[in-house]
Amino acid sequence: MNEKSKTLLRNRPSLVVLLWLAGIALLLAFPFLINQERYILHVAIVVFFNICLATSMWLIWSLGFVSFAHAGFMGIGAYTSALFFLRLGLPLWFGVIAGALVGALIAMVVSLPLMRTRAVYFFMASWAVGEVIKRIFAYYRGFFGGWEGLFRIMPPKLGPLDFANRTAYYYLAMVLMVLIVLVVYRLNKTRTGWIFWSIHEAEVLSSHVGIHALKYKVAAFTIASALAAMTGALYAHYHTYINPKSFDIWTSEFALVHIIVGGLSTAAGPVLGAVFLTIIDELLRPTEFYRIVIFGVILILTVLFLPGGLESIPKRLRLRLWKLPEDKDTQKSIAGAFGKGRK
Amino acid sequence: MTLQLTVQMAITGVTLGLIYGLIAIGLTLIFGVMRIIQYAHGEIYMLGAYFLYYWFDKWHLPYWAGFVMSAVVIFFFGAGLQLLLFRPLHGKDMLYSLAVSLALIFIISSAGIIAFGAVIRGISSFVTGQIRIAGAEWTFERMVIAGISLVLIIALWFLLQRTKIGLAMRAVAEDPETSSLQGINNRRIHWVAMGLGSALSAMAGCLMGTLMFIVPSMGFLATIKAFMIVIMGGLGSVPGALVGGFVIGFIDSFLTTLATSELAYIIGFVTIFVILVFKPSGLFGQAWE
Amino acid sequence: MALLDIQKVSMHFGGLKAIRELDFAVQQGEIRGLIGPNGAGKTTLFNVISGIYLPTRGRFFFQGQDITRLRPHGTAKLGIIRTFQAITLFKHFSVLRNVMVGCHLHSHYSFFGSLLGTPNSLRHERENEARSMEILEFMGLARYKDELAMNLPHGHQRALGISIALAGQPSLLMLDEPVTGMNPEESAAMMKLIQKIRDRGITILLIEHDMKVVMGICERITVLNFGEKIAEGTPEEIRKDPDVHEAYLGGEHYVA
Numbered sequence: 029m030n031e032k033s034k035t036l037l038r039n040r041p042s043l044v045v046l047l048w049l050a051g052i053a054l055l056l057a058f059p060f061l062i063n064q065e066r067y068i069l070h071v072a073i074v075v076f077f078n079i080c081l082a083t084s085m086w087l088i089w090s091l092g093f094v095s096f097a098h099a100g101f102m103g104i105g106a107y108t109s110a111l112f113f114l115r116l117g118l119p120l121w122f123g124v125i126a127g128a129l130v131g132a133l134i135a136m137v138v139s140l141p142l143m144r145t146r147a148v149y150f151f152m153a154s155w156a157v158g159e160v161i162k163r164i165f166a167y168y169r170g171f172f173g174g175w176e177g178l179f180r181i182m183p184p185k186l187g188p189l190d191f192a193n194r195t196a197y198y199y200l201a202m203v204l205m206v207l208i209v210l211v212v213y214r215l216n217k218t219r220t221g222w223i224f225w226s227i228h229e230a231e232v233l234s235s236h237v238g239i240h241a242l243k244y245k246v247a248a249f250t251i252a253s254a255l256a257a258m259t260g261a262l263y264a265h266y267h268t269y270i271n272p273k274s275f276d277i278w279t280s281e282f283a284l285v286h287i288i289v290g291g292l293s294t295a296a297g298p299v300l301g302a303v304f305l306t307i308i309d310e311l312l313r314p315t316e317f318y319r320i321v322i323f324g325v326i327l328i329l330t331v332l333f334l335p336g337g338l339e340s341i342p343k344r345l346r347l348r349l350w351k352l353p354e355d356k357d358t359q360k361s362i363a364g365a366f367g368k369g370r371k
Numbered sequence: 372m373t374l375q376l377t378v379q380m381a382i383t384g385v386t387l388g389l390i391y392g393l394i395a396i397g398l399t400l401i402f403g404v405m406r407i408i409q410y411a412h413g414e415i416y417m418l419g420a421y422f423l424y425y426w427f428d429k430w431h432l433p434y435w436a437g438f439v440m441s442a443v444v445i446f447f448f449g450a451g452l453q454l455l456l457f458r459p460l461h462g463k464d465m466l467y468s469l470a471v472s473l474a475l476i477f478i479i480s481s482a483g484i485i486a487f488g489a490v491i492r493g494i495s496s497f498v499t500g501q502i503r504i505a506g507a508e509w510t511f512e513r514m515v516i517a518g519i520s521l522v523l524i525i526a527l528w529f530l531l532q533r534t535k536i537g538l539a540m541r542a543v544a545e546d547p548e549t550s551s552l553q554g555i556n557n558r559r560i561h562w563v564a565m566g567l568g569s570a571l572s573a574m575a576g577c578l579m580g581t582l583m584f585i586v587p588s589m590g591f592l593a594t595i596k597a598f599m600i601v602i603m604g605g606l607g608s609v610p611g612a613l614v615g616g617f618v619i620g621f622i623d624s625f626l627t628t629l630a631t632s633e634l635a636y637i638i639g640f641v642t643i644f645v646i647l648v649f650k651p652s653g654l655f656g657q658a659w660e
Numbered sequence: 661m662a663l664l665d666i667q668k669v670s671m672h673f674g675g676l677k678a679i680r681e682l683d684f685a686v687q688q689g690e691i692r693g694l695i696g697p698n699g700a701g702k703t704t705l706f707n708v709i710s711g712i713y714l715p716t717r718g719r720f721f722f723q724g725q726d727i728t729r730l731r732p733h734g735t736a737k738l739g740i741i742r743t744f745q746a747i748t749l750f751k752h753f754s755v756l757r758n759v760m761v762g763c764h765l766h767s768h769y770s771f772f773g774s775l776l777g778t779p780n781s782l783r784h785e786r787e788n789e790a791r792s793m794e795i796l797e798f799m800g801l802a803r804y805k806d807e808l809a810m811n812l813p814h815g816h817q818r819a820l821g822i823s824i825a826l827a828g829q830p831s832l833l834m835l836d837e838p839v840t841g842m843n844p845e846e847s848a849a850m851m852k853l854i855q856k857i858r859d860r861g862i863t864i865l866l867i868e869h870d871m872k873v874v875m876g877i878c879e880r881i882t883v884l885n886f887g888e889k890i891a892e893g894t895p896e897e898i899r900k901d902p903d904v905h906e907a908y909l910g911g912e913h914y915v916a
Contacts, residue, residue: 094466141648147465148408152602153647156640163637211775218774219767219785226761229750236710237828238736238765281473288470317481324477331470332459
């Protein structure tokens with residue numbers, strides 16, 4: 029959020045659009061660059077899901093809240109879509125929309141009381157929400173399949189295209205990922221994002237300029253939860269098997285770790301964090317429990333020594349290597365003109 | 372339900388309540404003084420229990436010396452965590468200290484599985500024998516454990532109310548700025564409180580490990596319960612933590628006997644949600660902020 | 661009809677009676693001072709009017725409309741905007757963006773328009789930017805528009821707080837200690853600015869401890885002590901009022 033307003037309204041839209049297009053082109057070409065290697069495609073799909081989860085969670089963070097109910101809403105999407113498929117025979121296309129709607133509805137109802145709480149209390153209350161969601165899946169065995177979960181949630185077909193093919197599913201997950209990142213990025217860049225951050229920075233001031241803070245808090249929570257639910261639907265049809273444990277607090281916590289390691293102040297943070305940590309996670313998989321220890325160490329090192337996360341590295345490098353603060357002149361002029369007058 | 376069963380469950384409820392109370396008082400002490408959520412509190416409890424297991428069952432050293440040693444070692448471990456990890460983050464966004472405690476969960480619980488193995492073990496009893504009253508079994512072990520917990524809680528209360536360091540802790544909890552103006556060394560109070568809170572948790576781990584069993588993943592469940600208790604009693608309130616401990620202890624004892632624990636969890640979390648939303652100061656405490 | 665009419669408002673916090681049965685009215689177009697010793701209930705009154713607190717008893721009206729139960733975003737919408745005693749800004753936003761957020765009520769904001777970047781929403785944002793720049797120029801902050809608010813010196817932060825409030829196009833601007841912490845030159849400049857704001861047709865209600873400022877720019881002054889109104893009148897009348905002298909000089913209160 030530290031970037032300056034001139035880059036917001038008078039940014040060079042063509043350059044931004046070009047970067048986006050280049051990124052998407054690279055993602056489109058990726059399966060052929062790796063010769064459709066199945067394992068690498070799998071990792072890419074997991075990376076996409078993690079990006080979706082972290083980015084949508086970051087949207088709630090932009091108002092100053094960390095929701096530990098996030099994986100729960102992913103679960104709501106997954107179970108809704110799975111049940112649509114298993115009970116009604118409707119493919120993912122219906123399930124993902126139904127999941128988003130059910131997720132949004134529950135998120136809206138829950139967030140009305142939830143958003144009355146603040147800071148520590150919000151964190152714990154959202155944790156309780158996540159636990160209740162998970163345990164309801166486990167408790168109603170007949171409907172949700174209990175701790176064993178639901179099986180045979182098959183990927184959809186579209187005309188001649190069968191998404192059981194991993195390359196096809198890669199593109200499906202990629203579409204969702206690009207959609208979510210694009211929505212969150214746009215929201216954050218425009219007035220909606222300013223309103224969110226203004227609530228984060230000083231809720232009392234924003235309400236005194238006429239911003240109905242609760243309305244925006246509920247809206248952000250609902251949108252983010254609906255996006256998480258869509259991710260859940262795709263997750264269910266990819267793995268073809270889900271159980272309550274896939275959506276417990278650890279999933280939310282890993283998404284939070286992705287955000288913190290990636291960086292908290294722009295939408296690039298969760299993306300970088302999810303990509304970096306998911307790849308590390310895959311590389312360390314053979315080490316079993318050591319990989320969780322290493323995760324913890326990375327998290328602590330980031331918090332203590334790189335509090336801006338990965339996204340702050342370019343700026344730090346610029347400052348270190350060239351010793352060029354971007355706004356040296358203005359800094360100096362302010363310090364010179366008012367350094368003494370300050371009381 | 373027979374009288375015998377009721378008495379038996381009540382005994383269990385009181386014992387569990389006292390031990391839970393110890394864990395929760397440690398957590399609430401840490402929150403009250405430093406305003407950080409020590410999310411890895413349960414992992415500290417697990418470490419305390421394993422220390423005693425190795426001391427008593429592996430190295431065959433005296434039980435009570437191990438109990439004390441566990442508290443002392445974990446005190447310094449907790450104080451070290453405060454000085455190394457939490458102090459640099461003091462005054463920054465709450466999210467950072469939350470992240471560190473989250474990382475501690477990852478590190479301690481996984482390192483625990485690597486070091487201790489994911490096997491269920493038990494700390495052997497230090498005393499055997501029992502008497503029968505009202506048809507129920509009153510084992511000496513259980514009575515001593517309840518007694519020790521009670522003594523520890525009273526000692527802590529005495530420390531907070533009657534000693535200089537306790538007074539300083541309460542002053543820091545009340546208003547850190549004023550306390551530092553009055554010449555209290557807030558930093559020292561912080562690491563002492565963190566050490567003390569951790570030591571309480573470790574001792575609770577030793578007692579629970581003797582009463583029930585130990586396993587590297589026992590920490591997270593303890594954290595959940597400790598948070599339930601602390602929320603019920605009010606963050607930062609020591610008497611609230613004790614009362615909450617009894618409530619959860621009795622619920623645990625009765626519901627696991629009479630109903631499915633799954634439903635107990637759902638009801639528990641819904642209750643927590645309602646308390647947090649409508650009475651965030653808890654049922655017995657005052658609001659922070 | 662008075663612009664703001666406060667009728668028998670009381671605000672109690674448990675046993676503490678911060679405001680007791682307060683009656684007073686602010687007229688359209690005036691600069692009204694609100695003074696009193698520390699703890700007299702001035703900021704509490706601001707919090708009640710702007711909707712942070714619901715008064716224990718009593719009602720108050722703005723342009724004839726009962727606004728007793730409105731929350732801050734509701735009172736802001738009607739045109740009552742305030743600043744804060746403890747400087748409150750969007751610290752990590754640029755100066756310009758602080759004011760642009762202040763424009764919220766008049767920004768023609770629509771969620772989807774903003775998300776999709778429709779030509780309409782872009783045009784509105786350009787208008788907001790122009791309006792915000794105009795306010796920054798008026799307040800003498802235009803050259804810092806790209807600085808982060810947190811990097812501004814103290815006096816400029818106070819000015820930015822007022823700029824944000826002005827962006828909401830208030831009809832009643834409530835300033836809570838606008839010159840606190842400023843040196844004499846800055847404070848003199850701020851007095852001129854406040855008068856210029858009033859000359860633009862904005863009524864001003866102002867809490868201030870600096871008597872030179874209060875006596876210099878207010879047309880009428882209301883004095884509170886222990887939550888009650890003890891005097892009201894022109895600066896001359898207030899200066900001579902024995903009750904005011906008693907409140908400030910008698911007892912342990914310091915001279916503000």
